[in-house]
Amino acid sequence: MKKKKFIIYAVVSAACIFLLTAPASAATMSIQVRETQLRATPGYFGKIISRAAYGDQVAVEGAKGSWKKVRLLKTGRTGWLNSSALSAKEIKLVAGAKGTKGAASASELQLAGKGFNPEVEKEFKNRNRQISFLWVDKMEQIVISDADKQKFAREGGLTLNGNGGR
Amino acid sequence: MNKIINKKTGFILYPVILLTAISMMLLQGCEVVKTAAKVGEEAGILTSQQAAGIEKTATAVERSQEEITPSEEYYIGRTVGAVITNKYKVYQVDRATRYINELGQTIAVHSDLPETFGGYHFLILDTDEINAFAAPGGLIFISRGLLRCCNNEDAAAAVLAHEIGHVQHRHGLDAIQKSRITSAVTTGLLEAGKNLTYAQVAELTTIFEGSIRDITSTLINNGYSRALERQADQAAVVILQRCGYNPQGLVDMLRVMDTRLKPGALDFAKTHPSPATRIASIQESYGAFSPVNQGLQRQVRFKRALAGI
DSSP states (O other): OHHHHHHHHHHHHHHHHHHHHHHHHOOEEEEOSSEEEEESSSSTTSOEEEEEETTOEEEEEEEETTEEEEEETTTOOEEEEEGGGEESSOOOOOTTOOOOOTGGGGGGOOOTTOSSOHHHHHHHHHHOTTSOOHHHHHHHTOOOOHHHHHHHHHHTTOOOOOOOOO | OTTTSOHHHHHHHHHHHHHHHHHHHHHHOHHHHHHHHHHHHHTTSSOHHHHHHHHHHHHHHHHHTTOOOHHHHHHHHHHHHHHHHHHSOBOOOHHHHHHHHHHHHHHHTTSSOOOOSSOOEEEEEOOSSOOEEEETTTEEEEEHHHHTTOOSHHHHHHHHHHHHHHHHTTHHHHTSOHHHHHHHHHHHHHTTTSOOOHHHHHHHHHHHHHHHHHHHHIIIIIOOOHHHHHHHHHHHHHHHHHHTOOTHHHHHHHHHHHHHOOTTOSSHHHHSOOHHHHHHHHHHHHOOOOOOOOOHHHHHHHHHHTTTO
């Protein structure tokens, strides 16, 4: 009987240790926004080191406030990203996914998580032809550059620490 | 089983099973855990109360896994934006549009959600209504009528910051009936990594249409709860303070709004708590602010950009 108890205990403990340590060792995160920039310093107005796109994976090497120091796995470059751009869930792009840059190519983006995606928007448009996406497409093109944000802040006497919230 | 595993062993095994359950939840989903809890109970290792506790935890995790991803939020927001810009005319004065985007995109950097899948973008709606809408993901629409309630840049910043607050807290997504999300997620999970069949896209689109209706009817007709509006006002105060704007701008704007809202109008008069209630709530949380005393340059550019509003 004792031997049997010991075996049960050993097997369950081993399973526990394995299951608990496995996710902890994976400090890999995925980019969950269409496009973002790795910065030299933890803040929005630091020098841009590299660009990263939706689904790209990074290894997290450090943190400061809401910023994470990461290594972009596809290029090996290191820089800082705001946590709002990162997901702990792995994002897989299905085969055939094309560019992910800019609103114009958003329809080419294939999301492996499925759910609501470009295919669904396309079908929605087929069913609701009276609803135009013209202004939504236009407004997405309005992007204020970092330099212009800094100028706007400077001229208005604003604080622009760019630490990105929390 | 009860005879084999005595009380003492059960005492050791309970935390072990609990830990295993949590680990399995992380890795394998909830059904396995619920089954494990049941097995544990049947084996006499767990009391029915303990088993119920584990099942409850499993259900909570299941619910959080139903979260909509930022990319899905983006597609929802685009369609909500399309519905809004088909209901309202867009105010097409480039310098005004440019200005509210400079203002909005600069202050969004200081929100708790500085990056969304497609970023923050702002448009002015050509209507006298006192109204504003934040579509999930950061497409934000402000009426001319609401901008007319702003006497300075700090007040305009407050209007945009309140809407950014709704985006940051994902209030739009909260308006979607939970049953829709569950079925959308189920379809999605089953097919992860595979291309969807036409029938599945059609089913998802029906769920999508329902979700859009839930959000737009909340934004346009019913409004959010007082609690969510308070949350958006509080987010606005924080964002304004981080940027160096005076949150009194929000109070000033609400005072002007109070004089202009018409009872029975289908705008903020219907969808938002009264300006007086909002002011009281803000002052309860933060006390009184000093008067807005903005620099000349802020006022000059504010007047120039919104001269014709």
